Amino acid sequence: MMADAASRDEDVILAVRNLSIALPGKDGPALLVDDVSFDVRAHEVFGIVGESGSGKSLTMLAVLGLLPPPLRMVSGSVKLRGRELSGLSFEEMRSIRGKSMAIVFQDPMTTLNPVLRVGAQIGEAVQLHNPGMSKQDVRNRVIELLTLVGIPNPQQRYRQYPNEFSGGMRQRVVIAMAMANEPDLLIADEPTTALDVTIQAQVMRVLAEVRRRTGAAMVLITHDLGLVAETAERMAVMYGGRMMEQAPAHALFNDPAHPYTAGLIASLPRVDREVRELFSIPGFVPDSAHRPGGCVFHPRCGLANDRAICRERRPEVAATSPGRSVACHFNDETAPWRAAQERAMERPVEARAPSVADDSEPILRVVDLRKEFQIGFSLFGFGRKLPALRDVSFDLIKGRTLSVVGESGCGKSTLARVLLRLLEATGGDVFINGEPFMQMSGPLLRARRRNLQVVFQDPYSSLDPRMTIHEVVAEPLRIHGRYDAKRVDDLLAHVGMPPQTGRRRPSELSGGQRQRVAIARSLALNPDILILDEAVSALDVSIQAQIINLLKSLQAEFGLTYIFISHNLSVVRHISDDVIVMYLGHIVEHGPVRRVFETPAHPYTQALLSSIPHPQSGEESRRKRIILTGDLPNPLAPPTGCAFRTRCFRAAAECERHEPALTARTGADHLSACHFAGQTATARAPGDEG
Amino acid sequence: MLNLFLKRITQSVMTVLGVVTAAFFLVRLAGDPAVLNLSAEATAEDIERVRTALGLNRPLLVQYLDFMWRALHGDFGVSLRQNIPAMDLVVERIPATLELALTSFAVGIGLAFVLGVAMRMTPSRTLRQVIMWIALGRQAIPIFSFGLLMILIFSVWLRWLPSLGRGTWAHLVLPALTLGTYELALYLRLINASLASEQRQDYVRTAYAKGQGHIKVLLKHMLPNALLPLVTVAGINLGLLLGGTVVTETVFSWPGVGRLIVESVSQRDFPVIISGVFLISLMFVVINLIVDILYGFLDPRVRAA
Structure with missing residues (x-):
């Protein structure tokens, strides 16, 4: 990094200059990526961070020449080791893809072809760029690659199909495939987003190991600031198709120059500190067809203050110091603004004392709850039993938040479903306000169910697309014969939505707005307990902070009790009073959040x-x-x-x-x-x- | 897998039993075979004699059980018209039916494959639309009109191909084309939709990222996945073809099972009807059994389940 300019140029593996990507439309093309430039140097990890729709993945797809039609790269230059790629034909790009650069996509469940053997899929990557290689040599190379990424029994695994691999193992296969020809540049597009945090750690270690062996540089595309902070040497932040800031990773986190970067970092719940309220960037991520003019971030910016220049002129990327650049008219003001925000967020320590200390009866008491699933079919009536919940017991005091954490498959979502009686328990008891809930049936069950409501993870599938927002929120009221239009408007107002939103349909709303609607619906019947099943997991970081803050203020206002199911431990730390850790259907640890x-x-x-x-x-x-x-x-x-x-x-x-x-x-x-x-x-x- | 296979076989046997039972009772609704098979001048004694000979004077349930018992032993009765075992009449027609059904099935699915792949590979939007419109246009013409049109062109005007009967390969061309092109549109749309949805899958993007070319991605990666939904529909459709080629068989005077059954219905030759229905339903379930096995063979995920 200290070398002089000339040798640094030789070091550059990938040079992207003024790259723009457009979607042709009736009212002229919409720019999805706008004038993006960056270098990736030999052996380094370059991180690109951004929320959904920021253009981070498209940028790298354009580098690979794999933009899905009708998207087109309309201007700019992409140079790999000094060779211009932007004018190359499909056939010419073929000899580069998979050879000099390779990519690892997000979801290992869909990246592999389900009907081809794993060995054949890796072998394909080997053979394409080594046409003279014998079958035996290809096979040996594949087994070598499987060993490299740490897959046990490669001789056997070679012959298996993707469905016989777990998610983490599949991602290793995908990495093996990408490393088949020891590329100079590895692009990892959200490589661990679909995986559990324990498996994420494994996969990141495999990536580090294969890079150490081959010396490949890596571009890590992610929305996870923490992941990129500890992996990347240098990084860039993208928003609305623009590259807002570029800096060495530690500098970017300790001293962000762009107000968007500063906002993103502040909206992240952290395990290592407590804050009263998360900072949240107001508004929502604009969709690519309706991006604001001037600075694309100005409507949500804490610095813009409606200044004309922010509205009217697009800030150009300018170097602030060697190795750092930022696209903001007022980046000098970021640091003082940030300091002010930090002060406002600091939590006075005494405020964290247990909010409800009285020894009242728990609102929810779960005793030895068990759930077994019957697996398989048998003529003689015995199949195998899958124990999903084993003797789960806990008490929950009114007004508190209990989080349930663990890897996928640990039983946390089954617990939610059993508590809601969407699934019947195999054994055990649940008492709500002292009443035995599991034995209830008929009208009594219907009446008591009101006490327990749920918000699901995916706001795109949890709202009926054909109903208006008003009807969505009104539905629980109608079911219980309590419909009142004013109450619906009230509920919408409580989650920060104007009543006019009621006339719209879910497809017209963003993810964060939909999740607000889902929360309004869950509150319609004045429940005591709200089960939040990964309720903020599908949201972008800046929106996630808004929803978390909303949930906390609703809890304070209505005295709600939350069961918060999540795999995101930082969010859990911020939101909970107590935590349950589950493993294979068991509770392995339960205690106050700070102790745990x-x-x-x-x-x-x-x-x-x-x-x-x-x-x-x-x-x-x-x-x-x-x-x-x-x-x-x-x-x-x-x-x-x-x-x-x-x-x-x-x-x-x-x-x-x-x-x-x-x-x-x-x-x-x-x-x-x-x-x-x-x-x-x-x-x-x-x-x-x- | 074995468990699944046994379950499917049990279901198949139940299906055939059900079809035969339904056929047995349905033909009885048409009236008394004895009356229907005698001339108008027959006396009450004549009718009674025939009823006794055919066992029709017994209670219906007894007749049914008797029929099933004999059927289990391979005896489906004697044709009321031709006085030879009914099953022999049907079996005699099976080769003709299989020949026509399988050929037109192959024509339909083969053409659909070639055209479907061509549509994916051509950069020309117009060509894609032309292919689809031709296929849809063909399906819009009923079989009998299209058959007659073919006879008019190729037999009457050009005198290239025979218009009637079965014997040489030349006899097969017109009926197979008539039926096969009718099937084409269905398969083509299915292949096209299926390939279009595979195109969006991540593994396709992965294959391109490895440096694979268009043709290999299509043939090696997309096609095997796109086949899966096609196999199910093709299986059901082949079954339908075996029993439902009556119109084509009539237009081209093709001596198949379908025509035999229709003739037998108009002649009230009940043993022949039931034998025909039995054989067709048997072929139908066997084909679907094969489809299920094929599915497991094509999709490792099904095999694992």
Whole structure:
């Protein structure tokens, strides 16, 4: 980085200049990516961060020459190792794709062809660029690649189909495919977004390892600021098709120059600090056809203050110091503005004292709840049983927020469904306000169900597309014969939507607005308890902060009790009073949020927490990471003794024989199920980042 | 997989039993076979004699059980008109039916494949639309009009091909084309829609990112996936072709099972009707059984389930 200009030019693998991508339309082309320039240097990781629709993925697809028609690159230059790519034909690009640059896409479940063997799919990538290679050599190379990405039994796995691989293993296969010809440039487009945080840590380590072996540079496209902070050396922030800021990663996080970057960082809940309220960028991400003129960010900007220049003139990217550039008219004002925001967010520590300390009856009491799914069909009436919930017990006090965390398949969503009685429990009891809920039926059940409402993850599929927003919110009222138009308008107002929105349909709203509607609907019947099943997981960072703040203010206003199901531990830390950690249908740890996050007792919790990438602590947190080996075991044949022992770094002979009970091992209100509970996290020996 | 297979076989047997049972009772609704098969001058004694000979004087349920019992042993009765075993009459016609059904099926699906792939590969929007309009236009013409048109052009005017009967390959051309092109539009639309949705899949993008070319991506990656929905529809359709080629068979005087059954209905030759229905339903379920097995063969996800 300190080298002189001439040798730095040789170092540049990919040089993108003034790249613009347009979507042809009736009223002229809409620019989806507008005048983007950046370099990627040899061996480095260059991060591109942005929310959905920012143009980050399109930019890299254009580099690969894979823009989906009718999108077109309308101007600009793309140079790979000094060779201009933008004028090349499809056939000429073929010899570069998969050879000099390769890409890893987001969702490993769909990236692989379901009807072709894994070995054949990797072999295809090898053979395309080595046409003379013998079948045996291709095969050997594929097995070598499978070994490189850490897939056990490559000889066997080679012959299997994608459906026989777990999500993490599939992403390894995709990485193997991308690395087949040792490309100079690897593009990773949200490579871990579809994966659990423990698997994300595994996959990121595989990526680091293959890059170390081959020296490939990497472009990491992601919406996850924490991930990019600890992986990338330099990074860029995109918004509305523009590159807003470029800087070395640590500088960008510690001292953001663009108000959008500063806003994004401030809207991120963090595990390492508590704030009273998250900063949220107002408004929503504009869609590509209706982007504001002037600076594309000005309607949402905290600095713009409706200044004419922001409305009228597009700020050009300008270098502020060597290696840093920003596209803002007033970037000098970012730092003082940010400092003011930070001060406003600081939480007075005493305010975090338990909000409800009275010893009143719990509003929700769950006792030994069990759920088994019958798997398979048999003439003789016995199939296999899949235990999804095993003896789950907890109490919840009114007005508090209990979060349930764990990897996918741990049973957290099943718990939500059983509590809602969308699924019938196999055993156990649930008491709401002291009444046994599981035994209710008929009109009584119908009446009591009002107390328990739900908000689901995906606001695109949870609203009926043919109903108006008014009807969506009114539906629960109509079902219970309490329809009142004014009440619907009130509910919409409570979630920050004007009553006129009621006439629109879900397709006219953005993701964040839809989730507001879903929340309004869930509040329609004045429930006591709201189950939020990954309710903010599908939202962009800036919108997520808005919804979290909304949920907290609604809780304070109506005295709501929340069950917050999430895989995002930073959000959990910010929103909860208590946390339950689940593994294979068991509760393995349960306690107040601060205790669980600061002194996690169970090794699984310790591993989960260490897997979270932090924007601020970057390198340090990566070194302390505990990387769990392997995937979740087959729930049909759970391990004997402690279910976690097969992946546990602290497992001993005892763990195989005795299943540890969930008891208070490290303080009265801090329950955990581990024979070695509370042994300090400093004893983390294995699995350190290599 | 084996479990699934056994389940399918059980279902198939139940289906055939159900069809035969329905056929047995439905033909009885048409009236008393004894009366329908005797001339108008027959006396009450004549009728009674025939009823006794045919066993029609027994309760219906007994007749049904008796019929099923014999059928289980391969005895489907004797044709009332021709006095030879009914099943022999039907079996004799099977080769002709299979020949026509399979050929026109192959013509339809083969053409659809070639055209479907061509439509994906051509950059010309106009060509794509022309192909689709021709296929749809053909489907809009009823089989009998199209058949007669073919006879008029190729047999009457050009005198290239025979218009009637079965024997040489030349006899097969016109009926197979008539029926096959009718099927074409259905398959073509299906292949086209299926390929269009595969085109948007991530694995296609991945294949391009490896450096693969258009033709290989289409043939190696997209086509095997696009085949899956086609197999189901093609299976059902082949079954329909086996029993439902009556119009084509009539236009071209093709001696197939369909025509035999229609003739037998007008002659009230009940044993022949039931035998025909039995064989057709048997072929239908066998084809669908094959489709299920084929599906497992084509899609590893089904195999695993």
